[in-house]
Amino acid sequence: MKNFIRLLIGSGENCADIRYAAGISTPDDFIFFACGGEKSAVMSALEIDRARASAAPGVTVLSESELDGPDRLNILRAIAARCRCRTFTVPEDFPFGLAERMRAAGLTVLPAEGRFFPEREFKSTAEVEKITAAQRAAEAGLARAVDILRASTVSGQYLSWRGQPLTSEILRAEIDCEILRAGMLPTGTICAGGTQGAQPHHAGSGPLAAHAPIVMDIFPRSPASGYWGDLTRTVVRGRADTTIRRAYEAVLAAREHAKCLLRPGRCGAEIHCAAEAVLERHGFETGVGERGQFGFFHGLGHGVGLEIHENPRLSPRAGTPLRGGEVVTVEPGLYYPEWGGIRLEDLMYLPPSGPARCLTAAPDFLEL
Amino acid sequence: MKNFIRLLIGSGENCADIRYAAGISTPDDFIFFACGGEKSAVMSALEIDRARASAAPGVTVLSESELDGPDRLNILRAIAARCRCRTFTVPEDFPFGLAERMRAAGLTVLPAEGRFFPEREFKSTAEVEKITAAQRAAEAGLARAVDILRASTVSGQYLSWRGQPLTSEILRAEIDCEILRAGMLPTGTICAGGTQGAQPHHAGSGPLAAHAPIVMDIFPRSPASGYWGDLTRTVVRGRADTTIRRAYEAVLAAREHAKCLLRPGRCGAEIHCAAEAVLERHGFETGVGERGQFGFFHGLGHGVGLEIHENPRLSPRAGTPLRGGEVVTVEPGLYYPEWGGIRLEDLMYLPPSGPARCLTAAPDFLEL
Numbered sequence: 001m002k003n004f005i006r007l008l009i010g011s012g013e014n015c016a017d018i019r020y021a022a023g024i025s026t027p028d029d030f031i032f033f034a035c036g037g038e039k040s041a042v043m044s045a046l047e048i049d050r051a052r053a054s055a056a057p058g059v060t061v062l063s064e065s066e067l068d069g070p071d072r073l074n075i076l077r078a079i080a081a082r083c084r085c086r087t088f089t090v091p092e093d094f095p096f097g098l099a100e101r102m103r104a105a106g107l108t109v110l111p112a113e114g115r116f117f118p119e120r121e122f123k124s125t126a127e128v129e130k131i132t133a134a135q136r137a138a139e140a141g142l143a144r145a146v147d148i149l150r151a152s153t154v155s156g157q158y159l160s161w162r163g164q165p166l167t168s169e170i171l172r173a174e175i176d177c178e179i180l181r182a183g184m185l186p187t188g189t190i191c192a193g194g195t196q197g198a199q200p201h202h203a204g205s206g207p208l209a210a211h212a213p214i215v216m217d218i219f220p221r222s223p224a225s226g227y228w229g230d231l232t233r234t235v236v237r238g239r240a241d242t243t244i245r246r247a248y249e250a251v252l253a254a255r256e257h258a259k260c261l262l263r264p265g266r267c268g269a270e271i272h273c274a275a276e277a278v279l280e281r282h283g284f285e286t287g288v289g290e291r292g293q294f295g296f297f298h299g300l301g302h303g304v305g306l307e308i309h310e311n312p313r314l315s316p317r318a319g320t321p322l323r324g325g326e327v328v329t330v331e332p333g334l335y336y337p338e339w340g341g342i343r344l345e346d347l348m349y350l351p352p353s354g355p356a357r358c359l360t361a362a363p364d365f366l367e368l
Numbered sequence: 369m370k371n372f373i374r375l376l377i378g379s380g381e382n383c384a385d386i387r388y389a390a391g392i393s394t395p396d397d398f399i400f401f402a403c404g405g406e407k408s409a410v411m412s413a414l415e416i417d418r419a420r421a422s423a424a425p426g427v428t429v430l431s432e433s434e435l436d437g438p439d440r441l442n443i444l445r446a447i448a449a450r451c452r453c454r455t456f457t458v459p460e461d462f463p464f465g466l467a468e469r470m471r472a473a474g475l476t477v478l479p480a481e482g483r484f485f486p487e488r489e490f491k492s493t494a495e496v497e498k499i500t501a502a503q504r505a506a507e508a509g510l511a512r513a514v515d516i517l518r519a520s521t522v523s524g525q526y527l528s529w530r531g532q533p534l535t536s537e538i539l540r541a542e543i544d545c546e547i548l549r550a551g552m553l554p555t556g557t558i559c560a561g562g563t564q565g566a567q568p569h570h571a572g573s574g575p576l577a578a579h580a581p582i583v584m585d586i587f588p589r590s591p592a593s594g595y596w597g598d599l600t601r602t603v604v605r606g607r608a609d610t611t612i613r614r615a616y617e618a619v620l621a622a623r624e625h626a627k628c629l630l631r632p633g634r635c636g637a638e639i640h641c642a643a644e645a646v647l648e649r650h651g652f653e654t655g656v657g658e659r660g661q662f663g664f665f666h667g668l669g670h671g672v673g674l675e676i677h678e679n680p681r682l683s684p685r686a687g688t689p690l691r692g693g694e695v696v697t698v699e700p701g702l703y704y705p706e707w708g709g710i711r712l713e714d715l716m717y718l719p720p721s722g723p724a725r726c727l728t729a730a731p732d733f734l735e736l
Contacts, residue, residue: 013556014382026569027556027569028677045661045665046568046569046665046666047569049567049660050567050569050570090464091464091465092463092464092465092466093463093464093465094463094464094465095460095461095462095464096458096459096460096461096462096463096464096467096477096479097459097460097461097462097479098460099464099467100479109464111464111465111468169551172548173545173548173549173551176545176548177541177544177545177548177549180540180541180544180545180548180554181541181545183537183541186548188381188395188591199417199418200414201394201395201414201415201418202418203591223556223571292417293413297413297414298414309396
């Protein structure tokens with residue numbers, strides 16, 4: 001007997017679970033349900049042809065009009081009748097308003113226990129290839145930035161390129177153009193120079209200074225597959241002073257040490273703390289001062305897949321052992337309001353057995 | 369007395385309501401609440417400095433640690449204690465799982481009646497300027513595409529540019545690069561040639577043919593303001609045959625007629641149906657054939673603001689009169705599986721009094 005209907009509502013662009021289950025990439029929300037052996041996506045007339053062409057194997061594409069649509073509650077009632085089941089399980093982020101209206105209409109709505117697709121955490125070979133393809137575009141963007149920084153000249157305190165001040169905005173646009181030409185979508189690329197780099201999520205703005213660190217965090221998405229890449233390098237155009245050089249060496253050592261520790265059976269917290277210990281041994285403390293936080297104050301890494309930040313986490317609270325199959329970033333950083341930040345990020349695949357494999361092909365360098 | 373706390377959870381990038389209310393643009397979800405005179409955003413340590421720098425006037429930025437965070441339920445309990453109120457109203461798309469846990473913790477969660485910020489539909493002068501700025505980037509992207517199409521050569525059936533076949537992918541990347549250089553974010557740009565254009569949401573792929581329509585739908589977003597632009601033009605590189613030319617003229621006439629009808633007091637359905645009637649008078653019928661839908665089978669237009677598709681709609685079901693202050697697209701189209709599609713889209717602002725104003729500066733042309 002069918003006990004419940006698994007129900008998702010979202011867009012292929014914004015809801016990783018529905019993209020994982022249905023294989024359909026659309027900008028507008030649609031309904032996906034699974035019951036017994038049936039897996040179906042319910043599409044508007046506008047999307048139905050495109051959805052049929054891209055649906056995952058085993059997924060039936062139904063039109064809203066076949067299910068008393070386009071009103072959503074009508075469609076859900078029709079699904080209940082079709083499946084002969086009035087109980088739906090839905091994910092954590094299912095829209096609350098619709099859940100209330102479903103209940104008022106006599107349907108039962110239960111939150112799913114845990115994640116809807118915990119298997120998303122463990123990547124197939126095909127998924128690792130899709131992530132790697134996105135990572136190649138990030139590397140192409142970084143290579144373009146390095147070319148521009150090398151071609152730039154130092155005039156006074158700031159950098160100049162093609163006769164104009166080189167700004168974060170210009171450098172970001174050039175990185176993003178390279179990603180577009182590689183067929184991927186750039187999203188929120190960070191080019192933060194000098195003290196802006198002391199805020200890990202600062203996108204960067206204004207003229208870029210010579211002899212100061214420039215944090216470049218590049219995370220493109222494949223429009224075709226939906227999978228992401230993630231890459232960070234920090235460089236200096238000109239000469240890095242002793243503090244910056246020591247911080248760079250500490251972060252690089254922490255990253256490489258953490259990469260060596262990555263293997264099934266270890267938990268994220270253990271690896272995070274090991275990286276933190278390397279930074280401390282290099283003399284870099286973490287804390288809060290008058291000008292805000294300093295040191296290493298974010299998680300060491302996160303899973304990457306159909307979401308840019310997904311499970312597992314490599315953070316102080318991540319106590320579940322890794323199982324093998326995960327793709328995670330390893331990205332220690334040091335941030336000081338006085339001079340800026342250093343972050344170095346590689347993307348790693350943990351096979352079920354054997355050593356972790358680095359999916360990042362970009363070289364490491366500080367001075368350009 | 370405080371009767372309830374208005375509660376939002378989302379990211380500045382993906383939740384238009386929270387961006388509207390808090391003025392904060394972040395990639396990660398955060399909590400916003402309003403109670404009595406207090407409006408506050410609750411940020412992680414990682415985002416707090418950036419959030420304080422960008423928060424809207426009157427919005428207090430609190431750190432998760434001030435409110436027993438980072439656990440969300442703890443934070444919500446702390447907010448209830450701070451506001452001396454245990455009832456929250458939340459929007460339609462509030463996460464269902466969290467609502468259930470709030471209820472289990474003794475908090476009351478009610479869906480808000482109607483939209484959370486219905487005033488988002490009516491734009492201030494400053495908002496119209498932000499939309500117009502994004503629209504200028506769409507026009508720059510279109511101008512780049514037109515330059516490339518004009519510079520392309522016709523070799524056999526297909527177009528060639530810089531010695532290579534000109535594909536949808538290349539044209540899209542060049543449009544998107546122009547948008548990036550204008551400081552805006554390209555999102556899902558459509559360049560669909562020939563019969564691909566018969567599916568209104570087909571992004572387009574592969575070589576572009578000469579003498580066939582190319583639908584270019586360009587909708588960039590401002591990363592700084594969060595507002596969108598939206599522009600569609602359809603062109604032919606080479607010679608358009610009689611059918612394509614007649615369809616183009618019908619769509620242009622429908623668009624211009626609908627633009628003239630836009631004014632406060634009229635409803636979206638009335639304007640949609642008027643545009644449809646123009647297409648019919650030009651001899652273009654709508655229906656479903658063996659190869660799928662044909663004719664004009666989508667809504668005439670939609671509101672544009674912090675969402676690319678928002679209220680009001682110009683569609684057969686839109687019965688609420690326009691009030692003035694809306695920014696809407698007017699985008700009739702004709703689609704035939706045999707030869708492709710024509711869509712022409714302008715962006716319009718309806719002031720509270722006086723004629724509607726076109727925010728699109730791009731010229732209209734068919735043949736290049």
